[in-house]
Amino acid sequence: MSIIIHQSISIYLIKIGAITNSSVLQIGSTGSIQAQSDIYNTGGYTSSAEEEEKEAATEITPLVPLAP
DSSP states (O other): OOOOOOOOOOOSOOOOOOOOTTOOOOOSOOSOOOOOOOOOOTTOOOSOOOOOOOOOOOOOOOSSOOOO
16 A cells, blocks of 8 residues: 655744753654754863762752641
């Protein structure tokens, strides 16, 4: 069996609030989605970032009072 799909899509404005590592943006139809991961050095950094300083554990007080 052979299926042929003809599709025409016009996008005048697209606003994307956020894209995360596991996001998929699909426009149109597809038979399969292949994973792709791209990392770009947009800041022009030449070395690694400094290590994070570990703070002492503090007790977290809930903002909403809950019954014990």
